[in-house]
Amino acid sequence: MSAAADELNVAACRTDLDGLASKGGAVVTGVADATVFTDAPEGHRPTDILPKAKTVYVVGGAQPRAGDWQSPIYQHMETTSFGDKMHNLAQRLSRYIEDHYGYYAVCVPPGTDKGNQPFVNFSLAAELAGCGTKSLAGPVLNPEYGFMYYSIVISTLPLQVDGPLDEPVCPAPECKEMWDAEGTTPCMSICPIDDGGCLGGKLKDGRVVERRYDQARCRTRVETYWIPGFQKVLDATLKEKDKEQQKMMLYSSLFSRTLWSMTYANVSQGQCFECMRVCPVGSKHRIKK
Template identity: 40%
Template sequence: MDTRLDELKRKIEDYAFGAGALVVGVASPQEVAKYAPEGHRPSDFFPKVKSIIVVGAGKMLAGAWKCTDPRWVGVIGGRKLKEVKELSFKVAEFIEDKLGYYAVPYASYSLANGVWDPGISIKLCAELAGLGTRSLAGGIILNPKYGFLYYYLVLTSAPLQPDSPLNKPVCPHPTCVKMWEKVQKTPCLRACPECLSGELENGRIKWMQYNRQLCYPRANWSRIGFQKALFEIINENDPEKRKMMIFGSTFTRYVSAIANSLEISAQCFRCVEVCPVGKNHRVKK
């Protein structure tokens, strides 16, 4: 073990935790490249990369789950996501300013090239950095302590000791296994049977499928929804009806959603809400 690399890693971790990270891990770009296709490898984006730092934070406020408007979780989620983004920028700046290595933050959930074809898979990096494993709930990475978190990457030229993936899958939780044995459902599969399907066997995921296309209208309808609504409006021949459509409440929400990520129309969280992993963080006095 190279103690110099460990020291470098410790400095970055200490800074990241101090800046608000709940979990921090390091993935090796070479390991990521073994699974990722050409054009989606870390070095395709940042040729100087020697390490990938994965920062996770954005634990949902417990109160958000208790609001009468269930979409309020999405409002808080938008803010939380922004916090993690800022955190990744701070970590990158720390690495450049204090340690003297190149660093760049990276998030792959933008509509790069106009389609949902992420440049680098954050899920893959988080898994390889030992921060969690994929779940039945749309393959969301579940951290064993916190459950659902938001993740951002920091790609750096700093050589850091990579972490190892978790030995034991976080999903299914023991209570989900018990539920499966009784009713052949898990909380997430029951919450959203359209987007999610799968089966457990011997306490493990036997197979799972996530219909992301159907998840769009539920979790991601802000941008695509705007395009869909615009298409309907353009096809409407009656100018009066067109006016009602454009000025009406639904289209106003679409417009607001693309202008402001905190709009209530995006996000769903139904599968996350019922997940028992990290549930203790959702319970307060």
């Protein structure tokens, strides 16, 4: 029987949704107030997608396994680390909210809208839902598990809001010690912006006070074979006048890997995780026998 006819038990709804999320592979969940996304540009807020939205239910998980971090062949990460699992879960949860509770629920596409902007910024949602805080390296870090993928369900369901965390997860205590001793942190050290990398910044009194990030350079390493890689190779191939050269480009391992990569996952997938590999947050979950 639908619970819509009954008076809504908000706490029971949350327990119910968390149970389903956990069974579906989420390791963290959180709820954000749908009306507080003022840091997001107009047109990219939850209430732009669902005007009467009250809450944003966030699920996080699908991070690389401990064994993945051990592999010297980092390229295999593209088959293990993508957000589909969380997105598929969010789709099931949105249907469940509508069918079981009788409230509107929208699962937001993980791709980009106009101007390469996300429909709604999942990282901001994860922060506002208290799943973690933004890090110097970029990703939202959960205090227990560190890096993970997030997906969201925007809903009129009036869940209790968790709200943002009070304390930043980054920098970790180990990073503060490293900064005091060496003037850098693990992520900045592995990918230094002034030496061919993408990350820079400053810590003061144990807090990140400055962050530098070369997004364009990072993107060429994170999405080497995925949609941006496909666009780049296709552009070069179409412009090539020499038929033999064009054929070589189409059948090259770069183009083949690009196509394989796009068929592994229909949403974003990472191919560089070096800053997360060295990040101490959640590292205990990356150690097995």
